[in-house]
């Protein structure tokens with residue numbers, strides 16, 4: 001259990017956390033909108049692990065540091081709820097709740113049910129199909145050309161998730177899925193885009209098309225003329241619908257079938273894009289990784305075991321997740337008063353858990369701004385310090401697709417680096433990450449690509 005000096009259920013006489021001084025009217029809105037992670041790290045150093053921030057008429061309490069992550073891991077469910085943040089988004093999908101907004105027993109039941117189809121087992125038997133799919137999707141990259149990295153990665157990942165979890169190609173639905181998810185998340189969850197965007201015909205169409213894709217996948221499975229070896233997410237949902245006490249209603253089934261795209265496209269695409277950027281900025285690391293992946297493919301299609309053995313590639317993926325975490329923070333609603341580090345946090349507070357602030361603390365990750373892929377190897381194993389490394393979140397809602405995502409990132413990058421030579425358009429190019437709503441290199445990041 002955590003030291004009671006860190007947190008307590010008693011709030012008597014404890015003061016409210018210090019408020020970050022912002023500019024008149026806007027408060028800290030500009031910093032939060034442009035570089036929230038950099039802002040949280042700065043405030044952590046200057047103020048400490050708990051502080052309040054104001055952004056125009058909204059106020060948040062921010063918890064950061066290893067002890068904040070330990071607090072969420074150990075007792076988060078007693079004090080925190082994510083329900084409020086996902087309610088409007090769930091409504092966009094026509095349901096009351098999604099897994100990420102559920103709490104307590106209902107959350108655990110649904111999480112247990114979805115776990116097998118979201119696990120790394122969903123991908124490790126499908127390497128030949130995934131590589132074949134990547135071959136088809138990159139067939140037009142024959143001559144040297146300029147490539148917009150993020151949309152390219154989004155397409156690869158959307159197709160792969162469609163194949164793995166639904167045995168259904170999202171091909172002509174891909175841009176609708178991306179538009180729907182980005183708009184709905186930015187408006188309803190992060191609230192950094194205005195609500196009127198939900199009324200635009202182009203958004204409404206993208207939403208309808210996304211739901212249509214999910215319904216199509218379910219209908220195809222119901223007809224039963226698919227021949228994948230192992231049951232996937234849609235098979236599991238259909239099996240549930242045949243139970244007397246079903247977990248998902250018909251509409252919830254459709255929303256659950258959108259789940260992999262919601263959770264996986266942007267997070268994995270941003271991570272792969274940043275990973276490519278980091279490698280191109282670090283030629284020595286690129287050479288090490290390239291040597292590893294070329295050896296990997298010497299014997300043909302690799303196995304999951306062989307992929308797992310690539311220490312330079314694995315270190316690069318981990319270091320990318322540390323320096324460019326797609327989800328730098330998570331939001332919660334406080335459901336019971338508590339004290340954290342001597343400050344009072346009241347029921348009803350809007351909490352931001354800046355889970356990845358520890359990634360930039362030099363006492364945990366020496367020279368945190370250096371891209372150093374060996375920091376995850378024993379004896380250093382810097383990520384294993386308690387509460388230090390949290391790219392996949394913390395607590396009860398810890399990413400359910402973590403295992404799948406790690407394998408997917410490594411397989412995509414190994415295959416691309418084996419097939420293609422990438423270079424920056426200018427060696428001085430420096431990426432400017434944006435919040436959209438996940439941390440992203442944005443659509444401006446392009447590279448030159450040619451077959452090796």
Ligand code: HEM
Nearest residue numbers: 099100260263264267268327330392393397399400401405
């Ligand atoms: C680099 C890739 C990824 C990152 C950084 C990431 C990060 C996260 C984070 C931070 C959360 C917690 C959200 C919260 O507590 O509010 C989360 C939840 C979740 N993720 Fe991921 N994710 C990634 C990829 C994926 C993939 C590929 C899938 C599945 C296809 C997935 C499925 C989920 C699900 C289902 C949840 C909700 C779990 C729950 O509420 O119990 N994620 N993810």
